[in-house]
Amino acid sequence: KPLDVADYKGKVVVINVWGSWCGPCREEAKYFSKVSQAYEGKGLQFVGINTRDTSTTPAVAFEKEHGISYPSLYDPTGKLMLRFKKGTLNPQLIxxxxxIDKDGKVAARALEALDDTTLLKMVKPVLAEK
Structure with missing residues (x-):
């Protein structure tokens, strides 16, 4: 179903671009699942953008396998990534x-796989902002 990040205004939003075919994505998925569950109801919303999967079948299997319970958008051609301000995301780096901070501005960015410690180092200061 359609999703608008503006619906999460007032929350900190973590947007993770991933693909079921991507080894580093598989590696970091457990950390994203863990942090999203630990911070549920605490002003933090996770949203995935699944890219370059040829169908939703491997994407749904990936989410089940890794315990991903937050919404993910299916973006097989990368069009959603192109809607971000130029230089924000590189469609080649997955x-x-x-x-995204509570005001809808990009507060932190990583163009590599993250573990839970690194993810929390990015998220906690943004959550602490008034």
Missing amino acids: PSTLV
């Missing part, structure tokens, strides 16, 4: 993660 996985990529953005942390």
